[in-house]
Structures are given as C-alpha cells and as structure tokens.
Amino acid sequence: MSFATQSWDVKGYWTPYTPSDKVPWSLRRVVHLHRAAGFAATWKEMQGDLAVGPGPSISRLLAGQTRIDNVSEEFEPIADIRLRDARDIADLKAWWFFRIYHGPDPLGERLTLLWHDHFATSNLKVQNVWSMRRQNLIFRKYGRGPFGDLLRAVVHDPALLIWLDAPANRKGAANENLARELMELFTLGIGHYSENDVKEAARALTGWAEERDRFHENADQHDTGEKTILGRTGAWNGDDLVRLLLENPATSRRLAWRLCDWLVGENTVTGEGFNALAAGLRVHDLSVAWAVDTVLRSQVFFAEENLGRRVYGPVEYVAGVARALECFDAPPNSLVLSEWSARLGQDLFYPPNVGGWPGHRFWLSTQAIIGRANYAAALVRGELSPRSVPLDGLSLARRHGRGRDLDDFLVFCAELLTGAPPDDALSKRLRSSLGAKAILDDKTARVAIALMAASPEVQLV
Amino acid sequence: MLSRRAFLRTSLQTSTLVALAPTVPTFLTRTIQAAQPERDGRILVVIQLDGGNDGINTVVPFGDEGYAKHRKVLRLPSERLFKINNEVGLHPEMGGTAKLLESGRLAIVQGVGYPNPSRSHFRSMTIWQSAKVDLPRFKEDIVVEEDKAVYGWIGQALDEGRRPADGSPSAVFVGDGTPPLAFRSHRCTTSTMTRPEDSVLTLPEEAPLDSSQSKSGTDLAAFVRRSTLDAYVTSARMSDVLHVKDAGVTYPATGLAGRLRVVARLIKGGVATRVFYTAQGSYDTHHVQLTIHADLLAELSGALKAFVDDLAAAKLADRVMVLCFSEFGRRVQENGSHGTDHGTAGPIFLAGTKVKAGLLGEAPKLLDLQDGDLRMTTDFRRVYASVLRDWLGLPSRSALGGDFEPISLFQV
Numbered sequence: 024m025s026f027a028t029q030s031w032d033v034k035g036y037w038t039p040y041t042p043s044d045k046v047p048w049s050l051r052r053v054v055h056l057h058r059a060a061g062f063a064a065t066w067k068e069m070q071g072d073l074a075v076g077p078g079p080s081i082s083r084l085l086a087g088q089t090r091i092d093n094v095s096e097e098f099e100p101i102a103d104i105r106l107r108d109a110r111d112i113a114d115l116k117a118w119w120f121f122r123i124y125h126g127p128d129p130l131g132e133r134l135t136l137l138w139h140d141h142f143a144t145s146n147l148k149v150q151n152v153w154s155m156r157r158q159n160l161i162f163r164k165y166g167r168g169p170f171g172d173l174l175r176a177v178v179h180d181p182a183l184l185i186w187l188d189a190p191a192n193r194k195g196a197a198n199e200n201l202a203r204e205l206m207e208l209f210t211l212g213i214g215h216y217s218e219n220d221v222k223e224a225a226r227a228l229t230g231w232a233e234e235r236d237r238f239h240e241n242a243d244q245h246d247t248g249e250k251t252i253l254g255r256t257g258a259w260n261g262d263d264l265v266r267l268l269l270e271n272p273a274t275s276r277r278l279a280w281r282l283c284d285w286l287v288g289e290n291t292v293t294g295e296g297f298n299a300l301a302a303g304l305r306v307h308d309l310s311v312a313w314a315v316d317t318v319l320r321s322q323v324f325f326a327e328e329n330l331g332r333r334v335y336g337p338v339e340y341v342a343g344v345a346r347a348l349e350c351f352d353a354p355p356n357s358l359v360l361s362e363w364s365a366r367l368g369q370d371l372f373y374p375p376n377v378g379g380w381p382g383h384r385f386w387l388s389t390q391a392i393i394g395r396a397n398y399a400a401a402l403v404r405g406e407l408s409p410r411s412v413p414l415d416g417l418s419l420a421r422r423h424g425r426g427r428d429l430d431d432f433l434v435f436c437a438e439l440l441t442g443a444p445p446d447d448a449l450s451k452r453l454r455s456s457l458g459a460k461a462i463l464d465d466k467t468a469r470v471a472i473a474l475m476a477a478s479p480e481v482q483l484v
Numbered sequence: 485m486l487s488r489r490a491f492l493r494t495s496l497q498t499s500t501l502v503a504l505a506p507t508v509p510t511f512l513t514r515t516i517q518a519a520q521p522e523r524d525g526r527i528l529v530v531i532q533l534d535g536g537n538d539g540i541n542t543v544v545p546f547g548d549e550g551y552a553k554h555r556k557v558l559r560l561p562s563e564r565l566f567k568i569n570n571e572v573g574l575h576p577e578m579g580g581t582a583k584l585l586e587s588g589r590l591a592i593v594q595g596v597g598y599p600n601p602s603r604s605h606f607r608s609m610t611i612w613q614s615a616k617v618d619l620p621r622f623k624e625d626i627v628v629e630e631d632k633a634v635y636g637w638i639g640q641a642l643d644e645g646r647r648p649a650d651g652s653p654s655a656v657f658v659g660d661g662t663p664p665l666a667f668r669s670h671r672c673t674t675s676t677m678t679r680p681e682d683s684v685l686t687l688p689e690e691a692p693l694d695s696s697q698s699k700s701g702t703d704l705a706a707f708v709r710r711s712t713l714d715a716y717v718t719s720a721r722m723s724d725v726l727h728v729k730d731a732g733v734t735y736p737a738t739g740l741a742g743r744l745r746v747v748a749r750l751i752k753g754g755v756a757t758r759v760f761y762t763a764q765g766s767y768d769t770h771h772v773q774l775t776i777h778a779d780l781l782a783e784l785s786g787a788l789k790a791f792v793d794d795l796a797a798a799k800l801a802d803r804v805m806v807l808c809f810s811e812f813g814r815r816v817q818e819n820g821s822h823g824t825d826h827g828t829a830g831p832i833f834l835a836g837t838k839v840k841a842g843l844l845g846e847a848p849k850l851l852d853l854q855d856g857d858l859r860m861t862t863d864f865r866r867v868y869a870s871v872l873r874d875w876l877g878l879p880s881r882s883a884l885g886g887d888f889e890p891i892s893l894f895q896v
Contacts, residue, residue: 147766188770188771188821188823191770191771191819191820191821191822191823192820192821193820193821195820196819196820196821197819197820197825198770198771198819198820198821198823198825199770199819199825199826200768200770200825203603203604203826207604207606213604213606213607218603218855221603288704289704331701331702331704331705332702332704334704334708366682368660368661368662375660375661375662376534376535376605376765377605378605378606380662381661381662384704384707385662385663386662387707387708387711387712388657388661388662388663388675388676389653389674389675389676389677389683389711389714389715389718389719390675390676390677390678390682390683390715391676392711392712392715392716393682393683393684393685393715393716393719394682396685397685478712479705479708479709479712482708482712483704483705483708
C-alpha cells in the first residue's frame with residue numbers, strides 16, 4: 024500500500040482506512056462511525072452505508088446527508104418556529120433535542136455539543152435564554168471551523184463574557200477569570216503559560232464588557248500599557264491576545280487532542296498522532312471540518328483496538344437508542360428527552376463548571392447507570408411520548424426481515440445497538456434474564472430491548 | 485420493611501441479579517458470614533467547597549494589620565464576627581459553626597496548602613483529591629483527570645482496608661454530577677446518588693439486570709462491567725434505607741443541607757460505607773463577593789450544624805467526623821470588582837465529638853506574603869495523614885505518596 028505522505032504527517036499516522044480482510048467494512052464499523060460522530064443510525068441507514076463503503080458513508084455524514092429515516096422537508100421551518108417561540112430554558116433544551124432527534128445533520132449537532140462543552144457556559148449565572156440561544160447559534164455557525172473564527176466569535180459573546188466576569192475586568196483592577204480560562208481551557212492548555220502570562224493577558228482584556236446584552240469595548244477601562252504575553256511584548260488588546268493564542272502551537276495541539284478525545288476516546292491516539300494532527304491543523308487554518316474529516320477517514324479511527332474506547336455520553340445515549348429503535352411514529356417528546364439527559368448527568372445549558380462535563384468514565388456514576396437502565400425501560404414502555412405507545416420491537420425486527428425466533432431477535436437487537444451479535448456471555452445473560460420459558464412475544468421483545476440497551480456493551484462507543 | 489438479614493436472604497434466593505452475576509455470590513457469601521452492620525465503624529464525611537473559598541473572610545484575621553490593609557470593600561467589621569480569640573473570628577453568617585466550636589465539636593486548621601500552589605481550579609482540585617503535588621506535567625495534553633495513573637487519596641486508602649461487610653460501596657458521593665477523583669482506586673467500590681430513591685432500579689417489568697460475565701475486552705470494558713454490577717448491588721441496598729427519618733432535627737431548605745440529610749439517612753440506615761463525600765459550589769467569587777459569600781457560608785454553616793445535631797440525636801455522633809476543604813483560598817488583595825481572584829492556602833474545618841476543638845496550626849500572616857498570596861503553614865497531606873491514621877485507622881503512605889507527619893487533630 025502506498026499513500027503519498029503528507030508534509031504534516033510524514034509518518035503516515037493518519038493514513039486513510041481502506042477495508043481489508045483483517046479490518047473489514049462491517050456493521051460493527053458502521054455502528055462505530057454513527058455512534059462516534061452522530062447519534063446512532065437506523066437499520067436501513069446502516070445497511071445503506073454497508074453497501075456503499077466507508078468513503079461515501081463518511082462524506083454523507085460530513086455533509087449532513089446521512090439520515091434517511093424520519094427526514095422531513097418541514098423540519099427546518101418547524102425547528103425555526105420552536106426556536107423563535109422559546110421563552111424559557113426548558114423550551115431551548117427541547118428545541119435542541121428536537122434538532123438532534125429530527126434534524127438532518129447529526130454531526131453538526133455533535134459539534135455544537137462539543138463546543139458547548141469546550142466553552143462551557145452555564146445559564147445558572149447567565150440567567151438569560153436569549154443569550155444562551157445566541158451562543159448556541161455561534162457554535163452552529165462556526166462549529167466546523169476555522170477554530171480562530173469560532174474562538175473570536177465566542178470571546179466576544181456576551182453570555183461567555185458574563186459567565187467569566189469580563190465586565191469586571193478593568194484597568195488597574197484586573198479580574199483574571201476570563202484570561203485564565205481562555206488560556207487554560209479554550210486554547211493552550213495548562214503548562215503552556217505562566218502565572219504572569221495570566222496577569223498580563225487579563226490586562227490586555229480590560230475594557231471588554233457587555234452592555235445591554237451586546238459586546239461593548241469600553242476604551243476608558245482598557246489598559247493601554249505594554250504587556251508581555253508568552254514572551255511577546257506589545258501594547259496588546261484583547262484581539263491581539265486571541266491572535267497570540269491562535270498562533271501558539273500549543274493551541275493546535277490542544278485542539279487535536281480535543282477532537283481525538285471526542286471522536287475516538289481515552290488512551291487511543293498517541294503523542295505522535297496529536298503532533299501530526301496539530302501540524303495538519305496549522306497548515307489548514309485550524310479547520311475543524313478538515314480535522315474531523317481526517318480522523319473519521321483514518322485507519323486509527325477504524326482500528327480494531329480503538330473500537331469501544333469511549334463512554335457513550337448521556338445526550339448521545341438518550342437520542343441514539345431511541346433513534347436506532349426507530350421511535351418515529353410516536354416520537355419521544357423533546358423536553359422529556361432533555362430531562363432524561365439531565366438525570367443521566369448532562370443537563371444542556373447547565374454544564375457543571377467552566378471545564379465542562381468531566382465525561383468519560385465519570386459519566387457512569389451509580390445513579391447514571393441505574394438511570395440508563397430506567398430510561399431504556401421507560402422507552403420500551405412508551406413513556407417518553409405523550410401518546411404512550413409501547414415500543415413494538417417485534418415489528419421493528421420483522422420489518423427488516425429479522426426476528427424469526429427469540430435467538431434471532433436477540434442477535435438483531437445486539438447488532439442494531441452494538442454492530443455485533445452478542446457473545447456467549449451476553450446471550451446467556453439475556454436468555455437467563457428473560458427466563459428459560461420465554462418465547463418471542465411483544466412483551467419479551469420489549470424487555471429484551473431494554474436489557475440490551477442497558478447492557479455494559481452499549482455504553483461504549 | 486425487610487430486615488437486613490431478611491433482605492440478604494431474599495436477595496440470594498430470588499434475585500435474578502444474583503443468579504446472573506458470578507461475582508456477586510462470592511461477596512454476598514462474605515456478607516452472610518458477617519451480616520452484622522459495622523456499628524462501631526468510624527465514618528468520614530467530606531464536604532468540598534468548589535471554586536476556591538475565601539478563607540480570609542471565613543476565618544477572619546481581624547487582629548492582623550494586613551486584613552484592613554488588603555481588604556477595603558470586602559472587610560468584615562470585627563464587631564460582627566464570632567470571635568475565637570483576640571485575633572481571629574468566624575464570618576457573621578457562621579453562627580451554627582460557632583456553636584459547634586463552643587461545644588467542643590469543631591477544629592479549624594489554619595493556613596493549609598501545599599508547596600508551589602497552582603491557581604488553576606482543575607489542577608489544584610486534582611492535587612487536593614489525589615494528594616499528589618508533583619503530578620506529571622499534563623502529558624499529550626491529556627488532562628490529568630483522564631490519566632489512569634492518578635488515583636484518589638480516599639480510594640487508595642480504602643483499598644488497604646476491609647470492604648464493607650454488608651455489600652455497601654466503600655465510598656459514596658452524594659450530589660448531582662460525577663464522583664470525585666478522590667475516590668479513584670484499583671479496587672474499592674464507590675457510588676453516587678442524589679437521593680436513595682433515585683438509585684433504585686425500576687427496570688423492565690420483573691427482569692433485573694446483571695453485569696457481564698465476559699472476561700474479554702479492555703480495561704475500560706472491565707470498568708463498565710464492574711460499575712454496572714456495583715450499581716445494581718447498591719440499588720438493592722438502597723431500597724433498605726428508604727424508610728429512615730430525621731432524628732427530630734429540621735434541616736435548612738438548602739442544597740447542601742439536603743445532601744447531608746441523605747448522608748445522615750444512609751448512616752442511620754446502617755449502611756457500612758466508610759466515606760461519604762459531597763460538595764457545595766460556587767465559591768469562585770471574582771465579582772461582588774460580599775453577599776454571595778455570606779449566603780454560601782450561611783448554607784454551609786446551617787447544614788453542618790443540622791447534620792451534626794441529627795447524628796447526635798441518633799446517638800451516632802461519636803462515629804462520624806466531617807472534613808471541609810476547598811481547592812485554594814483567594815488572593816489577599818481584593819480585586820477591582822469587589823471580588824477576589826485565585827489564591828493559595830486556606831482553613832480546613834473538622835467537625836465531630838472527638839476532635840481537638842479550637843484553632844490548630846499557625847495562622848498565615850497577611851503582611852508576609854509571597855507574590856501577593858498567603859504562605860501556607862500546614863501541608864494538607866499532614867491533615868489527611870492524621871484523618872487516615874487516627875480516625876479511619878488506615879495506612880496513609882501509598883494514598884499520600886509518602887510519609888507525612890500527622891498533625892494532632894483528635895483528643896487522646
């Protein structure tokens with residue numbers, strides 16, 4: 024195999040994936056793709072991807088054309104009305120879940136969620152639906168990059184400025200909150216700046232404020248003196264600071280880490296991989312879309328040992344399980360989905376602090392594990408929809424030519440949710456939970472689906 | 485309501501959960517051997533003040549000239565403080581805490597910190613929770629929380645003790661959100677909950693769940709299986725404590741009080757968990773601190789008093805000690821927006837009937853600063869060492885990554 028090596032990736036770490044006998048384009052990898060970069064997919068969507076191969080499947084996902092089921096021309100107008108009419112934060116959460124569940128662009132929604140986590144701003148302090156909404160629209164507009172455009176938009180966003188006390192940061196009376204988090208969390212990462220850099224950056228940011236919910240630069244409050252930030256001296260202002268941070272290689276490296284951590288999971292990509300991706304980001308103007316494209320198409324992303332290395336997040340779990348099960352005729356109420364997500368540890372618009380959700384293994388607290396099982400139970404009983412129609416799992420399987428008998432049904436459930444038939448241990452567990460005398464009927468089908476959705480296997484992507 | 489014995493018997497006989505999970509019977513077997521709750525076991529309750537509590541305006545050094553010099557807008561008038569001596573007093577909203585002090589149930593260790601303090605919330609909290617100050621630099625930009633090599637001081641210490649005999653988790657975090665890094669360890673089982681009611685499995689009709697039997701897979705897969713199993717076992721255990729009532733004490737209607745009330749219910753319900761952990765936000769008072777901070781301390785103080793009184797009424801006070809800390813104090817000099825920025829050392833509170841009541845350790849001097857920050861006078865690991873050795877009876881060396889001379893916190 025020979026690929027022209029890229030200047031940013033001389034060692035070929037991010038070489039594209041090509042299916043082979045050893046690493047086949049299998050249902051397992053199709054499920055991996057959709058659960059990693061979207062909110063799971065339906066059986067039909069996945070079979071389509073299986074037929075066309077990784078290239079076109081990934082292109083469709085990147086282009087927001089991956090969904091086939093439950094696609095409606097009326098989606099955008101309805102979503103817009105829901106957004107326009109959002110009066111309180113619950114409406115806004117419901118609007119977002121409506122987009123996640125019914126919208127055409129799961130990757131775009133995942134990116135929006137990523138940036139909400141990265142620039143974690145909580146309505147607990149902002150207390151303004153309009154501001155939270157506008158910040159969310161920034162994440163949508165600039166979510167695919169370049170990262171510089173996103174960063175510049177976010178640091179001028181009133182919600183973020185209020186959240187990090189920017190208006191209180193004035194000449195001669197610095198407030199370091201924004202300066203510190205800008206360096207530690209949004210760009211460089213800890214260890215790449217000094218305490219003095221924080222102090223000087225805070226001076227550069229003096230005068231940035233919000234007034235009547237708009238960005239406002241208060242010239243009287245700006246400290247016009249010289250500052251030395253990251254070894255460079257000048258009469259820097261806030262925009263200069265952002266430029267210095269964007270030019271610093273630590274930012275591209277942290278962005279590379281962020282995206283790999285988000286798409287692939289813990290302890291997968293090595294330092295060499297981050298360095299190469301960071302170098303690529305630098306020659307591509309820190310384009311998020313480019314990096315996502317590169318990672319998704321890579322052999323790293325599809326390597327056997329990198330499957331199942333990330334804990335499924337609450338929003339992903341709540342939306343993904345319901346979508347895979349094709350709950351479209353009596354779809355779950357969007358507000359109810361957002362409430363379940365909150366119960367499982369991810370309350371949209373209320374990240375726990377500026378560091379975002381700790382995620383990963385931290386998602387699986389005792390209460391969240393119990394909550395996931397209880398969510399699966401509520402879902403199959405039809406409790407998420409105002410119409411209370413229990414899930415018809417049997418019809419679902421039979422629609423796709425499956426569910427001849429109980430064994431075949433269990434294999435179908437496992438394939439739908441994990442991409443692989445259950446291993447011996449899992450099938451034994453399922454059989455034994457259902458009871459020795461179980462036959463395939465509506466009720467058994469429902470319980471089997473809930474058990475499968477709650478199983479440890481489904482919690483990993 | 486089932487008795488504990490009856491509960492365990494029923495679990496063993498009828499629960500699909502137990503029938504399914506091969507790892508359960510072994511430890512439930514142990515349970516049967518020692519189904520007596522550990523009535524005399526000592527319990528540690530940790531309250532984490534998130535965001536960096538302004539220790540200077542909590543245990544106020546009104547007698548230090550530096551206080552008036554550095555604190556103008558934020559200076560608390562000395563006549564309103566609960567004076568501990570001629571130098572130091574508690575914040576005016578800390579009446580409940582002052583009562584604990586008067587009745588010999590509160591110790592305050594002053595100036596607690598660690599060398600080369602970090603002013604990052606995340607890093608400093610990681611240091612306090614791992615008890616490792618020399619964490620490797622954040623390699624590959626993986627934040628330390630993700631680093632498998634970093635374990636928590638509580639989890640590691642509990643690894644060296646016996647597991648609770650009744651199947652309860654060794655450590656329980658009460659609150660929304662995620663369990664603390666302090667719990668992370670190789671073996672000990674931990675659990676999170678907001679209320680016991682929320683930790684009860686309402687799941688599929690009559691079919692309970694289990695954890696996987698497969699041994700295959702990554703460390704992460706094993707973690708998920710183990711956590712799932714622990715969660716289901718805990719869930720069964722929690723149904724046992726749903727009936728527990730307050731012992732004639734009214735808890736304030738605040739978040740922290742609600743969480744401590746849950747802790748009290750679990751302790752009174754006989755759960756053999758050794759460490760409970762909860763947190764109170766948002767001490768990151770960069771901006772108009774005075775009223776925000778007063779409200780936070782009022783919540784803390786009221787909740788702490790109610791909790792200690794509740795346990796005293798239930799005759800359990802001698803078994804429980806509370807430790808209250810924050811990741812750092814605030815800068816001595818107030819900032820330009822009537823708040824304070826991130827600083828260094830601060831006070832630790834210890835509440836319980838066995839503590840050596842009063843002020844312990846040396847108070848930092850507000851006129852002898854290092855880069856505008858307090859110099860710490862007691863390393864927090866010395867406090868931990870004492871809590872582990874003298875209170876929980878656990879070795880501290882591996883938990884703290886070295887030997888630290890315990891400071892004398894308890895009555896002999």
